Amino acid sequence: MPGIVDSKCVLVIGATAGIGRALALAVHGLPSQPTVILAGRRQERLDELSKLGDRLKTVRFDVNASREELKGFVQDITSKYPDLDAVVFSSGIQHIFDFNNPETIDLEILETELNTNYVSIVRLSTFFLPHLLKLSAQGRPAFWIPISSGLAIVPKASVPGYCATKAALHSFCLSLGDQLKDTNVRVIEILPPLVESELHDHQGMTPMLSKFWMPLDTFTEQVMEGLKRGDTQIAPGTSGENWERFEKGKLERII
Template sequence: MPSAINKVVLIIGATSGIGEGLTRRIHAQGKKVIAAGRREDRLRLLEKELPGLCTVCLDISDIGNLPTVLSTILQDHPDLDTVIVSAGIQSYFSIKEGHLSSPSKIQSEFDINLTGPAVLSHLLIPHFLQREDDNNPSTICFIGSGLAFVPLPLMPIYCASKAGLHSLCVSLRAELDGTHVNIVEICPPYVETELDKSFRDEMIARLGGPEKAPKPMSVSQFLDHAMEGLLVGRSEIGVGFGQAAFDTWRKAFSPFLERFHVNG
């Protein structure tokens, strides 16, 4: 597989964390980048900092509006050939202690982490298949999580949604084997972003304090590894624990994947 970063790149979830970091790194390579996210104020700031950056307000949890928004993006950027889905949300609650989430919050977390990416892929793949040729591959890249493989208590919806996203990637990659549409999954370790900011102190306390709790990797260090994997065209890009998760899963299930002709 050639580089997963092609000529025109749409990054969804570009206003913070990993998505913002990828936006800056890929823009610095001279690619045409379309930054998409919910927070218009942050999109405007990125526009000011990064000359030539295109921006789009997009809420991946607004499932019913995704076809319209994506249709507009494709009309404005018919040469789009790479989409990176980095939008994500993580809730933290204890059912045992009575600190419950709500039906609407549970639905929103699944929509952002799984349903939205699934709908986007359903809308994008036919477009990419129509325009494919040997010299112009297309890529859809999803940001997964090591917690897809080792789920933790107190964040069950996040873990379940990321497990579903991993399964989605494997299924789509197998179906698209032999085409020029590439499905990439990036599996980060624990990275220092805004994702867990609202409950980080409580989580550290529950894990035994700062000395016992895992230390997050910096976004910059993570991006160094992730970009390397993207540029050489790997379809599964694990960093730290994320790579161990991929390797362990592949080793355990490769006989079954081969039996059912799951190539990818």
């Protein structure tokens, strides 16, 4: 199956900054001229994005909404955009936790991280799949595109919650892709390395990390090439190196 080169309508959840924003704008530039729906929490950024093109549509949305609100969101989107054939899950948060000092662990923050990075995506996939499978039954390709992390392969000890959520999402992608292998719904997992973004701003680590991260433009270009080809896993930079060492061949060994 080809990649998203012929997609008609793409939803990007978490599109107001960083990787999500960059990918949304890059998808908007595809020759197929898809409608791109940008979903995010920050209305002012959505308003700015809506001015960049007639095919850019925006909707305010929080992945930490209730289960019923998430279901209602999916019903509204698929009703308004029946040609929706690709969903990109880019929402994500990262926090530092020091379990040497367990009294400092804020469980509410940790649980929000778990919900944002993993639970909400599983919930949304459950609600979106009936629509995507309907397209599949019509012979149309459809795409479920979660953004996990290279830290799903090799974790960073200072952000244990983040790494665990991304490892869970990575495993879920492998299983889901195998379950859907006889349909026209493709799972394409993106595993970023350390990439230029706002993800670390609240940690006060951006100046240091900026010396090492992959520029966002470089990352976006490499990911778009993988999306156009329809690669099952897209792992640029150091994520690709770790994928070669620890993950290569795993897809073929799923039981």
